[in-house]
Amino acid sequence: MKKTVYIILGIIFAGMITSCARDVDCEVVTFHNRPLPQGETIRIEPINKANIGSLQFADYAKLISTQLRSIGYTPVGAGEDAKLIAEIDYDISTSLSRIRTTTDPYVHYHFYRGRYYTPYYYGYYGFAAPPYYREYSETVYNRSLTINIVEAEGASTPTRKVIFETSVTSTGRERNLNEIMPYLVTAAFTNFPGESGVSKIITIEKDQ
Secondary structure, eight states, X not given: OHHHHHHHHHHHHHHHHHXXXXXXXXXXXXXXXXXXXXXXXXXXXXXXXXXXXXXXXXXXXXXXXXXXXXXXXXXXXXTSOOSEEEEEEEEEEEEEEEEEEEOXXXXXXXXXXXXXXXXXXXXXXXXXXXXXXXXXXXXXXEEEEEEEEEESTTTTSTTOOEEEEEEEEEEESOOOHHHHHHHHHHHHHTTTTOSTTOEEEEEEEOOO
């Protein structure tokens, strides 16, 4: 009986993890002060000059170019004349997240009157008082994408004109930035240009 219940709980827990893994939650903040795109030419450049010539950057630039075209800009190749420049940067870092979960007291008291058995630490018995918590830590990855659109003329001067800024951040267990970047890019341009200065959470279902 115990074994059956633990198997069922394991299946439910695994299903919850799988369900969560199918979604990517992104926090997006945008700022803008210009009307919607009207076909202006735009060139994509890295903010970090170390990414010039990077194959990784080139892949991300293709994703962003597709989105820029879909919202009304006209992307051009590197080195070509353009009215606007899309400045791009990205990063990934690690952090330790402590998770506190609440367990179902019915499971504990179902087998032992006044005592409980926890499936997480085998062989341990003891008294419990609600609420019932289990804590554990896991490594998560903070993924970020920054896109600034500026006028090409005077772009490298202190008086440059910035017309659009967006930052996208997402935290998850995937450490491969290549796999998560398409979702960050999609989130950056969802409902473009969006409400200026407002932070929003955009949830995107992952491809199967």
